[in-house]
Amino acid sequence: MKEENSPKNRAMSLIRTISSTAIRAGNEALKRKLNKNSEETDSFMSEAALRLVKGLDELKGAAMKVGQLLSMVDDNILPPGWKDALGKLQSQATSKNWSFIEPILLKEFGNLDGFSNIEKTAVHAASIGQVHKATLKDGTNVAIKVQYPDLEKSVKSDLQNMKKIVKIANLMPNMANYDQIFEAVEMLFIQELDFEREKNYYNIYREKFKTNNQIIVPKTFAEYSTKNVLTTEWIEAISLQEWLNKYSKILHTDPEYIKKRDNLGNILLELVFTEIFHFKHIQSDPNPANFLVTDNGELVLLDFGATQELSDELIENYSKLTLSAVQKNENELIKTAKKMGFLNRHDSPEAKESFIKMMEIAIEPFMNDKYSWKDCHQLKRTNMESIHFMRHTKFRAPSPEIIFINRRLGGNLLIMESLGATVFAKDILYRILDKKEI
Ligand SMILES: Nc1ncnc2c1ncn2[C@@H]1O[C@H](COP(=O)(O)OP(=O)(O)O)[C@@H](O)[C@H]1O
Ligand SMILES: [Mg+2]
Structure with a gap:
């Protein structure tokens, strides 16, 4: 391992990055208290967040991954402006030069004789690697995803350090239970580093x-x-x-694109239910860069590194939860919610009521033949109710399996709302639940 990438140096960089961010954020918090002009304060906040993003981007690996995951956390938990800044880690990571990538490929393959061309500039960079477009000797165009070296070695120490610093800097003051979440992140991260595993899931989905x-x-x-x-x-x-x-300008006015938009919405909804209820595994990283659209409107699925297996018990409970909500069977709904750990017998009536409300919002699309995700604000309403719910249940973290499903469902919802698609949601749900082989 190179000296500059040793665990000790990584830890120092991490501490430097986060402590300078925290000091800056502290000043800004003080400023915010003194000066209620929120617009000005938000831009200051973003400045501190951008420092954090820059530091994490340089470190890559687990540190950056945690930053990406934080970007999915609710705005009410993170300071204002941070979500957007951290979101940049997802979409605008800096790529490494070819002089860094070529030796990795040579080490893995021995030589590059099988390729007639490899583009030296990456088409995409993320936390664990980058993608280069290339052509095989027989003329086939390919995408080569190359992993940065030594990541596995730094995962544990990076996460430990991140955990300590997040706690000390009080970046997530409302999260009572980080441990389970960090454990889940570690597991997910180690799995994502295994490209053999990802290749197998590509083959399974194909x-x-x-x-x-x-x-x-x-x-x-x-x-x-x-x-x-x-x-x-x-x-x-x-x-x-x-x-x-x-196509944003014509998406809701041009009949051809309305059709394409609705078709994509139907495919995406059917896809996520098929994964949960039939395949029993889900691709748990639903960022929009992992879905491509062809000229003909077909959906391309990419990036199976974050695929997670789901237990039969969880799937059974999820379908019970959904059906009892759709059928307005409150007793069964509460019973299943308790079984799944969302509620327990000590919870207040307000917590139960809030859970029922949350489920009502979640199953809205399945109550009529068609549902339009345009201007329905389902995600915002769900988030607002879930904050209310978390307050009443003292921020218990759900099990990692549920975190993964919710991350996917939440991501899907975001995509549905961006599309503003009209979807035969009820029919899709019933068709899939009917054919379920549990
Ligand atoms: N087979 C492919 N065809 C076209 N583009 C691809 C392909 N594989 C990857 N890409 C491009 O590279 C990006 C990153 O690939 P992905 O597998 O999602 O890697 P990561 O795990 O780093 O997110 C994709 O968003 C897409 O733009
Ligand atoms: Mg990806």
Whole structure:
């Protein structure tokens, strides 16, 4: 291991980054108290957050991953402006130079003779690696995902340090139970570093959707894949985010794009329920860069590093919870909620009431034949009620399995709302629950 990347140096960089951020954030908090002009304060806050982002970006690895996960945490837990700044880690990580990447590929493959071309500039960089477009000798275009070295070694110490610093800096003052969450992050992170595992899930999803003409899962190339490098067939398409930006002006007025928008909404909803109730595993990282859209409106699924297996018990409980909410069976709903650990017998009537309200919002799309996600603010209303609920239940952290499902469902919801799609949600849910083989 190179000296500059030793655990001790990483820890020092992390401490430097976060302590300078914390001092800055402290000043800003004081300023906020003295000066209620929130616009000005928000821009100050973002400045502190941007320092944090820059430091984490340089460190890469687990430190950055935690930053990314924090960006998904609710705005009411993080200081104002931080969510957006941390979100940058997700979409705008800095890539490493070719001189850093080439030796990794040479070490993994021995030589690069199988490729007729590899683009030296990465098409995408993230916390654990970056993607280069390349062409095989036979003319096939591929995406090579290259993992940065030595990440596994730094995971544990990075996470330990992050945990201490997050606690000391009081970055998440309302989260009572970090330990379980950090453990889940560690498990997820170690799994994501295993590209053999990811390759297997690519193959599983490709096989399952081979007769579906709306969903494309790229083929993998075993001969150009290792634990640290994953080569997949290049699919010509743009990310869902770019698609949304490109067509935002005509998405709700041009009949052709209304159709495409609704079609994508239907596919995405069917996809997530199929994963939960049939496959019994979910891709738990639903950021819009992991979905591409082709010119024909097909959906491309990428990035299976965060795929999580779900237990039969959890799936059974989730379907009970959903059905009892749809059927307005409050007794069964509360019983299942207790079984799943959302509620316990010490909880106040307000907590139960809030849980029922949360579920009512969640199942809204399944109460009528069609549901429009345009301007329905389902996510915002869910978040507001969940804050209320968390206050009444003293911020108990749910089990990691539930965190993963909720992260996916929440991410899906965000995408549905960005699309503003009209979807036959009720039919999709019942069709999938009917065919379930538990
Ligand atoms: N097979 C592919 N075809 C086209 N683009 C790809 C392909 N694989 C990856 N990409 C591009 O690279 C980005 C990152 O790939 P991904 O597998 O999501 O890596 P990460 O785990 O770093 O997020 C994607 O968002 C997409 O833009
Ligand atoms: Mg990705």
